[in-house]
Amino acid sequence: MLSQADNELLTRVGQGTPMGQVFRHFWLPALLPSELPQPNSDPVRCRILGEDLVAFRDSTGKVGFIQNNCPHRGASLFFGRNEEDGLRCVYHGWKFDVDGSCVDMPNEPAESDFRAKVKAVTYPSAEWGGLVWIYMGPTALEPQLPEMEWCLVPDSHRIVRRWVHDTNYAQAAEGDIDTSHIGFLHRRAIDGVAGLPPTRDLAPKLMVKETDYGFVYGGRRQEADGRFHWRLTQWMLPFYSIIPGSYPLTGHAYVPIDDTHTSVVGYRYHAERPLTEGEREQVEQGLQVVPRFDPQTRLPIANRSNDYLIDRQMQKTVNFTGIRGISEQDMAMTQSMGPIYARWNEHLGSSDVAVIAMRRVLLRLAQRMAEGARPVAASDGRIYRVRALETRSDEDSLQGVLEQNERALVASVQTS
Numbered sequence: 001m002l003s004q005a006d007n008e009l010l011t012r013v014g015q016g017t018p019m020g021q022v023f024r025h026f027w028l029p030a031l032l033p034s035e036l037p038q039p040n041s042d043p044v045r046c047r048i049l050g051e052d053l054v055a056f057r058d059s060t061g062k063v064g065f066i067q068n069n070c071p072h073r074g075a076s077l078f079f080g081r082n083e084e085d086g087l088r089c090v091y092h093g094w095k096f097d098v099d100g101s102c103v104d105m106p107n108e109p110a111e112s113d114f115r116a117k118v119k120a121v122t123y124p125s126a127e128w129g130g131l132v133w134i135y136m137g138p139t140a141l142e143p144q145l146p147e148m149e150w151c152l153v154p155d156s157h158r159i160v161r162r163w164v165h166d167t168n169y170a171q172a173a174e175g176d177i178d179t180s181h182i183g184f185l186h187r188r189a190i191d192g193v194a195g196l197p198p199t200r201d202l203a204p205k206l207m208v209k210e211t212d213y214g215f216v217y218g219g220r221r222q223e224a225d226g227r228f229h230w231r232l233t234q235w236m237l238p239f240y241s242i243i244p245g246s247y248p249l250t251g252h253a254y255v256p257i258d259d260t261h262t263s264v265v266g267y268r269y270h271a272e273r274p275l276t277e278g279e280r281e282q283v284e285q286g287l288q289v290v291p292r293f294d295p296q297t298r299l300p301i302a303n304r305s306n307d308y309l310i311d312r313q314m315q316k317t318v319n320f321t322g323i324r325g326i327s328e329q330d331m332a333m334t335q336s337m338g339p340i341y342a343r344w345n346e347h348l349g350s351s352d353v354a355v356i357a358m359r360r361v362l363l364r365l366a367q368r369m370a371e372g373a374r375p376v377a378a379s380d381g382r383i384y385r386v387r388a389l390e391t392r393s394d395e396d397s398l399q400g401v402l403e404q405n406e407r408a409l410v411a412s413v414q415t416s
């Protein structure tokens with residue numbers, strides 16, 4: 001459990017909050033390039049860390065993130081005209097470039113220098129790993145982009161999707177580092193513990209090792225032959241997961257829209273080859289780490305308002321939940337806790353060590369931020385070059401299995 005004060009510290013991300021400051025020291029994946037498909041394409045709304053912004057791609061192809069409210073009298077720049085190298089407010093015609101400079105103020109006298117005194121809030125952008133990123137922190141401390149393996153591979157080797165999750169980011173992220181739910185929530189058959197391999201241990205031993213990029217955690221299950229089945233999951237600051245399994249690997253980024261909504265980025269990639277049509281189709285069909293969602297609103301089809309389309313008959317005969325899709329099953333659980341769960345009501349057990357570790361790492365950063373310390377992981381993108389792994393071993397300690405698989409846990413992709 002967390003104290004009420006620590007729950008607040010963990011979950012609040014708006015301007016001026018300590019955790020909001022932590023997030024503002026990292027590059028954040030904000031949009032897909034296809035949301036701003038070409039120079040001078042339509043501006044789009046982008047709410048992130050509780051700030052309402054408008055994103056647009058200027059005539060040179062550069063992406064700008066600008067405050068939603070026009071600096072003149074506050075009309076939304078979403079309605080603006082994306083003209084030659086700037087976004088023009090349609091109320092009185094003021095025009096701003098991607099850096100926030102007012103480049104035209106046609107309703108003031110030509111000799112006025114008022115234009116030079118007006119500046120809109122804008123944030124730097126970058127395109128990287130099949131996404132458009134934003135940096136909302138201090139200019140002098142601009143971080144490096146994280147060199148996660150899925151960002152380093154060519155576009156053909158990766159599929160990235162983005163949808164909206166209507167809870168706090170931490171709750172959503174905790175679902176990815178909670179290996180013990182797999183034997184229940186995602187169980188395919190309902191015949192006792194059937195549907196799981198007969199030797200699969202339902203009470204894995206979980207161990208965490210903190211690293212410079214966050215932590216790696218191991219879920220160790222006893223196999224019938226006396227060996228261990230290990231799932232080694234990576235959790236990277238401030239909100240990324242790489243889920244173990246065979247290639248293509250998958251994971252999520254949980255980017256706070258505000259305190260009670262999250263933009264989830266789901267990725268699936270192969271380090272060595274392009275994804276097949278079949279592998280892409282699985283993602284489109286909601287069979288992988290991406291739910292089926294409305295492409296316009298980005299809201300999942302199965303959601304809180306329709307009880308995730310639970311089918312009670314299916315729950316009796318087909319799977320454990322009666323809910324279709326791994327992502328939908330996860331969402332039903334983490335969203336059913338409420339927009340921000342009152343974590344002081346929890347009873348955490350030994351299966352929750354990774355969840356506890358995530359909170360500990362983030363809370364420590366937030367506390368250090370208050371003392372002026374910058375997150376180390378923001379300053380070196382190379383430390384993100386790690387992989388998740390599923391393996392068998394005689395090793396019973398996390399340190400042992402990490403050493404045994406040292407090379408397999410490092411991304412092999414070289415930057416092109």
Ligand code: FES
Pocket residue numbers: 070071072073074075089090091092093094
């Ligand atoms: S409110 Fe935008 S130009 Fe007046």
Ligand SMILES: [Fe+2]
Pocket residue numbers: 175181182185186326330
């Ligand atoms: Fe899950």
